[in-house]
Amino acid sequence: MHALRGANLDLPRGRFTAIMGPSGSGKSTLMHCLAGLDQPSGGTVTVAGTDLGSLDDDALTIFRREHIGFVFQSFNLLPMLTAGENIVLPLELGGRRVDDAARERARMLADILGVAGRLGHRPAELSGGQQQRVAIARALITQPDLLFADEPTGSLDSTTSAEVLDHLRRSSRELGQAVVMVTHERDAAAYADYVVTMQDGRIV
Numbered sequence: 209m210h211a212l213r214g215a216n217l218d219l220p221r222g223r224f225t226a227i228m229g230p231s232g233s234g235k236s237t238l239m240h241c242l243a244g245l246d247q248p249s250g251g252t253v254t255v256a257g258t259d260l261g262s263l264d265d266d267a268l269t270i271f272r273r274e275h276i277g278f279v280f281q282s283f284n285l286l287p288m289l290t291a292g293e294n295i296v297l298p299l300e301l302g303g304r305r306v307d308d309a310a311r312e313r314a315r316m317l318a319d320i321l322g323v324a325g326r327l328g329h330r331p332a333e334l335s336g337g338q339q340q341r342v343a344i345a346r347a348l349i350t351q352p353d354l355l356f357a358d359e360p361t362g363s364l365d366s367t368t369s370a371e372v373l374d375h376l377r378r379s380s381r382e383l384g385q386a387v388v389m390v391t392h393e394r395d396a397a398a399y400a401d402y403v404v405t406m407q408d409g410r411i412v
């Protein structure tokens with residue numbers, strides 16, 4: 209099974225790119241390879257001048273922690289931590305002190321994403337859309353150079369969806385991030401600067 213083949217792509221800083229395509233066309237696999245979560249059996253992934261294939265496991269983990277944010281299709285929040293603890297977790301894992309500025313940034317993200325009132329609750333006590341927004345805040349807390357979001361608006365109503373997309377677009381412009389989003393929704397893709405379409409593992 210070739211989940212990907214002949215997928216060549218540049219993702220410029222400060223730009224918001226949407227990836228569309230039918231189910232099974234390789235969108236999640238592509239994002240996992242680009243983020244260093246999966247290793248392709250052929251080809252290379254270069255992020256900010258670093259070939260991810262040249263890094264060993266530890267170096268790759270550190271590189272990911274410092275440069276890359278990921279919002280998973282299935283959220284992947286830690287069930288035993290509260291929403292607030294989930295959001296600041298990437299900072300703690302990176303050995304950064306969770307100081308007042310970090311807490312303020314977490315509060316600001318929670319505010320923008322509309323989950324400020326739910327920070328003391330565990331994921332099981334949140335709706336799907338709230339979990340998704342906590343996962344987005346967690347990915348944005350470190351201000352990564354590259355942000356991947358796999359269907360970030362899949363569980364959101366249209367108003368919240370518009371707010372999240374607007375924030376992703378502003379985040380790419382204002383922080384110079386490369387933001388990459390998989391979506392099935394044309395309305396969501398319309399927020400992006402570029403739309404890439406995949407079919408059978410290829411970019412068409």
Ligand SMILES: Nc1ncnc2c1ncn2[C@@H]1O[C@H](COP(=O)(O)OP(=O)(O)OP(=O)(O)O)[C@@H](O)[C@H]1O
Nearest residue numbers: 209210211229230231232233234235236237238281
């Ligand atoms: N670990 C795996 N082993 C073998 N095949 C896999 C594996 N993961 C995914 N695939 C296959 O690779 C192809 C691409 O899967 P992928 O998850 O990237 O699709 P997708 O475009 O994200 O689909 P969706 O829109 O449903 O999320 C599919 O045919 C899938 O069955």
Ligand SMILES: [Mg+2]
Nearest residue numbers: 235236281358
């Ligand atoms: Mg997918």
